[in-house]
Amino acid sequence: MNSTLLNNRYRLLAPLGKGGFGVTMLAEDTYLPSRRSCVIKQLRPVNNNPDLYHHVQEQFRREAAILEDLSANTPQIPKLYAYFEEGGRFYLVQELIEGQTVEKQLQTGGPLGERAVIDLLVNSLLILQSVHAKGIIHRDVKPANLMVRAENQQVVLIDFGAVKETMVNQAGTANLTVIGTPGYMPLEQKQGNPVFASDLYSLGVTALVLLTGRPPQELWTSGESISWDSLGVKISPLLARVLDQATRPEAGERFASAEAMLQGMGDLHVDLLADQLLRYRRPSKS
Numbered sequence: 001m002n003s004t005l006l007n008n009r010y011r012l013l014a015p016l017g018k019g020g021f022g023v024t025m026l027a028e029d030t031y032l033p034s035r036r037s038c039v040i041k042q043l044r045p046v047n048n049n050p051d052l053y054h055h056v057q058e059q060f061r062r063e064a065a066i067l068e069d070l071s072a073n074t075p076q077i078p079k080l081y082a083y084f085e086e087g088g089r090f091y092l093v094q095e096l097i098e099g100q101t102v103e104k105q106l107q108t109g110g111p112l113g114e115r116a117v118i119d120l121l122v123n124s125l126l127i128l129q130s131v132h133a134k135g136i137i138h139r140d141v142k143p144a145n146l147m148v149r150a151e152n153q154q155v156v157l158i159d160f161g162a163v164k165e166t167m168v169n170q171a172g173t174a175n176l177t178v179i180g181t182p183g184y185m186p187l188e189q190k191q192g193n194p195v196f197a198s199d200l201y202s203l204g205v206t207a208l209v210l211l212t213g214r215p216p217q218e219l220w221t222s223g224e225s226i227s228w229d230s231l232g233v234k235i236s237p238l239l240a241r242v243l244d245q246a247t248r249p250e251a252g253e254r255f256a257s258a259e260a261m262l263q264g265m266g267d268l269h270v271d272l273l274a275d276q277l278l279r280y281r282r283p284s285k286s
Helices: 050-073 102-109 114-133 196-212 237-246 258-268 270-281
Strands: 010-019 022-029 037-043 080-086 089-095 099-101 146-149 155-157
Touching (some): 010 037, 050 080, 050 089, 050 114, 099 102, 102 146, 102 196, 114 196, 114 237, 114 258, 196 237, 196 258, 237 258
Antiparallel strands (some): 022 037, 037 089, 080 089, 099 146, 146 155
């Protein structure tokens, strides 16, 4: 990549990814003696309509404030270091998470065992509790967006480029742009009406993918219920019931909250929860 500094500060080092909302790049902060590595997300430029530009500008500022608040209080979300606009484009500067995505772990090591999946579920649900408490629906929970830090095996939920502030009404719905990944999205999310239980559905599908090594499209061979015999996976009846409920087609039949899903797991996580509550609510050292 060229040596031009973004915002007269950040030197781009390498591309990390590209999606419908923009591109992600590895960079270094030249203002710091350490030249700290960071991730810069360039949001897709808007057209030349001034009214639309100002709307996106305000939305961008609001979402940056949400990310700052979330990352400051939840160590399992990448910290927001800065945000800026340059050349009609919008940029977020975030913490670089050293580690592997769960998707990469699945590709290199094969399906996870029940114990590892339970651990991931507990950690992810604790993160979603914090996210949902702010009235926010992530809308893209999947193996590629769950990372494990190399230094302490801490689970981190990434890619909040999809996050929108949601003013949830009494029915728990919000009419939003359809964002998500096919196979991990429940019906209401595809229709533009995600709820908190939509994230729980995506997490349930993620657990199934990790247990089986199969893509989401191969998990349901017929009907709307999971056929554990056809999946060829033997897990405890309680975990099977939890995943069955989390991935039901109707949002009202799923767990109503991350806390409710944790409670539904009962004795599966009792020996993990105390440790995770301490680890995942402990202030970050940085």
